[in-house]
Amino acid sequence: MHSTFGQELKISVWGASHAPEIGITITGLPAGERFDLNEIQAFLNRRKGGQNAFSTKRSEADAPVIQCGVNWENESTFVTDGGKLTALFINNNVRSSDYDEMKYIPRPSHADYTSYVKYGDELDRSGGGIFSGRMTLPICFAGAVCMKLMKDRGIEVFGHIYSVENIADTPFDLTNPDRNAIGKEFPVIDKEAGERMVKMMTGIAGDGDSVGGIIECAVTGLPAGVGEPLYDSMEALISHMIFGIPAVKGIEFGCGFKAGKMRGSECNDPFVIRDGKVKTLKNNSGGIQGGITNGMPVIFRVCMKPTPSIYKEQKTINMKEMTETTLSLIGRHDPCIVPRAVPCIEAAAAIAVYNLLVLYDNGRKQFGTIREEIDSLDEKIAGLLCERMELASEIAKEKKAKNLPIRNEEREEAVLRHVEEVGGEKTGKYIRNVYRKLIDETCLLEEEYLDE
Ligand SMILES: Cc1cc2nc3c(=O)[nH]c(=O)nc-3n(C[C@H](O)[C@H](O)[C@H](O)COP(=O)(O)O)c2cc1C
Structure with missing residues (x-):
């Protein structure tokens, strides 16, 4: 089973939703980087479940146990030693019995069927196994690490809920997205839209149904020139990581699919010089041209589908007996994944961008553009x-x-x-x-x- 990403900074994720633990190994971190565990924990807490009516009732400490790769300065500050960093998370709040009866009854649109076809009974599918949203926790850990490394260089990654079903937040200004405009309690810019989202998601949870939405994410402070042509482009690597977040169905950069309905005169981003720097008046490109950053904010939107596990009765099959049946779920699920997925999207993007940033640094040294x-x-x-x-x-x-x-x-x-x-x-x-x-x-x- 392949669950690694990255060349310059390689991450490798292991474990499963109901295994004793899950974890991540990060290879390629520079030595001597100082981190505050409390800051990392604060980031991880943003994706925690069990905090409101529209997230899963499963509640875990989500506290990383760092096994190697660091030296501790005190109980909350560690410094990387340049070796592999391994962090694990204990799964405490596990209720595998919820899944006993549905061992061969796949939840529609979850990975139960496809993973059974591929791995058979060998794979622990309880709680979604390695396909569970729980696997985004170690990703958030690695993302927090990358975000700290990039923040030291003035590069920031932040996202908000763009929409849930038909309720839309105020979108980012593509040329100047504002981190401070996003609410701390609930990640939206328009508080009133946020309140309507919460009300709607709570109602959906009460109906035993689920709902999807869109997350908008920005990376600011990137210099022009980050990203490789063709296959390791900025879009390619961000998308690669983003599709590692379960329930992601699509991604668009800048003005995205709207570009298909525009003329060049409307879509093009005219260049200007501002304070001696090259800028563009618009940012329909989402800060990327030819797979390479142009110095404007990198902006993209990610579509998350409705949570597949719903409590309404659904048609499905018994995979072993090859018969049709129905499924009325028990278990604990997020009626809407979107709020918890915001930090996951930020983390995934940070890991991808950091990889390209290291390549950019190496390239600059190599080719003398110093x-x-x-x-x-x-x-x-x-x-x-x-x-x-x-x-x-x-x-x-x-x-x-x-x-x-x-x-x-x-x-x-x-x-x-x-x-x-x-x-x-x-x-x-x-x-x-x-x-x-x-x-x-x-x-x-x-x-x-x-x-x-
Ligand atoms: C943070 C997060 C939490 C999730 N929680 C649930 C959940 O409670 N129930 C569920 O059925 N799916 C949940 N998912 C989504 C499934 O893991 C995902 O839909 C499934 O693995 C199938 O993969 P796919 O949707 O990418 O095809 C969650 C995803 C994320 C990112």
Whole structure:
């Protein structure tokens, strides 16, 4: 059974809904990255069940047990050690007996039938087995890790409920989606629409039925140039991960399927320069062209089908006896998956985007397009030079007090020798020259201080 994803950051998920535990192994994390377990837990809690009338009554702690790959600084802070990180989650609140009678009676539109055809009795299908929504918990863990790594670079991933059945939230502004506009309690922008959704979902739960919806997700702060042509495009990798979330039926980027009804003059995103940066006036492309980010927010929408497990009587079969029958479910299910799936979608997208970001970083190094890196280094160097020169004023005061000359050849030579050594065989002599000039300029500054 294949349940891995990713090249640069590889995730591998295991376990099943009613197994003693489920978990994830993440390979390729950089060493020395610091994480706050409380922040990760807060993210995981967003997908927790048992919290309201429209989610499953199954309630678990959902607390990760990190087995390897980290060093603990204190009980809630860990630092990656560069090895494989394995986190597992104990399944405590399991009621497998709910599934005993339906072992050979597949729930319509769940994976019971297809997984039986493929794996037979060997596979534990109780509670949906590996096809259960529970398997999104380890994905959310890996997603939280990727989100933290990207947030440190100003990249954020956030989503909201775009619609449930026919009730629609305010959509994102495609050119400038606002994370802060999304409610903390219930992930919608329009509070009133959210209240109507909650009322409708609660009613549906009471009817023993289920309902689907759409989630809109944004990735902001990505530089232009992330994503590979053709098969590892930004759309391809995000979609690959997103379809690993059970109950996903479709995905569209930017203006999505509406593009099929537009003319080029309406659909194209005109380029402009704003504050020296390339932007587009619209964002029907969803921030991606040719599979590569263009620097605008990456925006996509995901369609989630209604939960297949419903309590209304349904036609089905007995797979063993090859007879037709009906099924009236018992068990605990989400009448609407959409609210719990919002963090799952964010997490899946974060894992995909992080993989492409690592490729982007590697590519930039490989092909020498490192101007931005030089600019950022220059900023740091200039800051440090400033600090160094300010210290010169202190030295100048001391020299004046002690009546010492500004130039001190012995000290200068020691500094030059030291930086030459630091620079090493190849660049040492050049760094020495730079420092020769730096010392001359610093002495001029000291003289200025003395004159004052
Ligand atoms: C967070 C989450 C919770 C889910 N909860 C349930 C559930 O309670 N009952 C159910 O039948 N399906 C649930 N699903 C969906 C099924 O796992 C999914 O429909 C099933 O595996 C078949 O896969 P498919 O719909 O992708 O074809 C959930 C999915 C997610 C993402």
